[in-house]
Amino acid sequence: MEMPIRVSRDFAAIYPDASASATECAMNLARTGELVLGRVALALQPLEVSPAGGLVLGILKDACRPCPPNYISERLIVSRATVTGVLDTLVKRGLVRREPHPTDRRMVLVHLTKAGSRMADRVRRTVHRGEADWMGSLSEPERARLTELLGKLQRALA
Amino acid sequence: MEMPIRVSRDFAAIYPDASASATECAMNLARTGELVLGRVALALQPLEVSPAGGLVLGILKDACRPCPPNYISERLIVSRATVTGVLDTLVKRGLVRREPHPTDRRMVLVHLTKAGSRMADRVRRTVHRGEADWMGSLSEPERARLTELLGKLQRALA
DNA sequence: CTCCATCAGTTTGGGGCCTAATTATAAGGG
DNA sequence: CCCTTATAATTAGGCCCCAAACTGATGGAG
Numbered sequence: 516m517e518m519p520i521r522v523s524r525d526f527a528a529i530y531p532d533a534s535a536s537a538t539e540c541a542m543n544l545a546r547t548g549e550l551v552l553g554r555v556a557l558a559l560q561p562l563e564v565s566p567a568g569g570l571v572l573g574i575l576k577d578a579c580r581p582c583p584p585n586y587i588s589e590r591l592i593v594s595r596a597t598v599t600g601v602l603d604t605l606v607k608r609g610l611v612r613r614e615p616h617p618t619d620r621r622m623v624l625v626h627l628t629k630a631g632s633r634m635a636d637r638v639r640r641t642v643h644r645g646e647a648d649w650m651g652s653l654s655e656p657e658r659a660r661l662t663e664l665l666g667k668l669q670r671a672l673a
Numbered sequence: 674m675e676m677p678i679r680v681s682r683d684f685a686a687i688y689p690d691a692s693a694s695a696t697e698c699a700m701n702l703a704r705t706g707e708l709v710l711g712r713v714a715l716a717l718q719p720l721e722v723s724p725a726g727g728l729v730l731g732i733l734k735d736a737c738r739p740c741p742p743n744y745i746s747e748r749l750i751v752s753r754a755t756v757t758g759v760l761d762t763l764v765k766r767g768l769v770r771r772e773p774h775p776t777d778r779r780m781v782l783v784h785l786t787k788a789g790s791r792m793a794d795r796v797r798r799t800v801h802r803g804e805a806d807w808m809g810s811l812s813e814p815e816r817a818r819l820t821e822l823l824g825k826l827q828r829a830l831a
Numbered sequence: 832c833t834c835c836a837t838c839a840g841t842t843t844g845g846g847g848c849c850t851a852a853t854t855a856t857a858a859g860g861g
Numbered sequence: 862c863c864c865t866t867a868t869a870a871t872t873a874g875g876c877c878c879c880a881a882a883c884t885g886a887t888g889g890a891g
Binding site: 519 | 688690691696698704706707711801804813816818820831
């Protein structure tokens with residue numbers, strides 16, 4: 516497996532209105548993103564929490580108070596339907612509790628349980644330790660440059 | 674929404690054995706990868722093919738001959754069970770056909786239909802056009818640098 | 832006050848992805 | 862030749878993700 520992924524030599528001839536450098540960036544971004552997510556999922560496996568579940572716990576922990584699913588959906592940049600599902604599994608694990616909103620009966624407030632609060636901390640520590648570990652192949656200036664380039668791209672993609 | 678994603682100022686104090694630059698890279702890699710995949714999925718929507726399905730068609734097209742699912746699974750870096758599912762939907766769309774292997778009865782050979790072959794071409798053209806489009810925010814040297822950094826990281830992550 | 836557009840959350844249905852277990856076949860050692 | 866091990870594909874069960882449809886509840890226009 517070659518790394519990074521490269522397009523074939525005659526790419527430009529086959530796809531005249533494409534750009535080899537753009538295609539290489541895109542393929543490598545997708546690949547690297549998946550590798551990163553895979554590492555995170557692996558690190559979280561012993562905690563029995565999914566990456567999405569871990570992110571939700573973090574959002575609730577940061578908020579310091581119960582939040583409606585709607586708020587979580589916006590922070591996670593994910594549909595409300597997805598949040599419903601993630602919350603279901605967190606509730607099953609006893610990390611989170613759904614309670615009715617005191618005044619607006621359309622809403623639900625998601626509470627972090629004691630166990631959920633502890634788990635949020637463990638998740639963060641575990642994930643960040645892993646990141647520091649496998650990012651060792653890039654120097655500090657390289658990391659800064661990478662983050663900068665990704666930011667530029669994100670502004671174009673969002 | 675800030676771009677790129679940045680960690681809070683007191684990150685180092687909260688997570689002593691983590692690295693702020695590593696965490697920022699990881700979060701932005703995950704985010705950017707998802708944005709890229711989202712763009713690809715959006716571009717392919719009119720063709721009624723999923724990104725995974727498009728990749729499978731491309732692999733079969735490149736091979737120039739029928740392939741066993743096992744081969745597709747290795748090229749796609751995805752489990753065989755997943756390939757079974759993707760092939761099911763491609764079969765439903767009439768883009769692909771399963772036939773028994775002539776000598777080894779454990780195996781199946783996946784054939785590209787005429788429609789599948791045409792679709793493989795359309796998918797590639799569509800995706801590459803999109804890439805050239807939204808990668809416009811990065812100059813050629815920036816793209817080269819980004820691909821290089823991603824390659825370095827991939828070697829550490831694989 | 833009544834109706835209706837809007838909003839929150841869930842449900843439904845459809846993919847994609849995984850691991851583990853299952854079924855069938857193949858191939859090698861005794 | 863038989864038995865064990867390995868291999869190919871599928872199935873089962875679970876999570877993540879989405880769009881669209883549905884259910885209540887809210888709140889403003891008339």
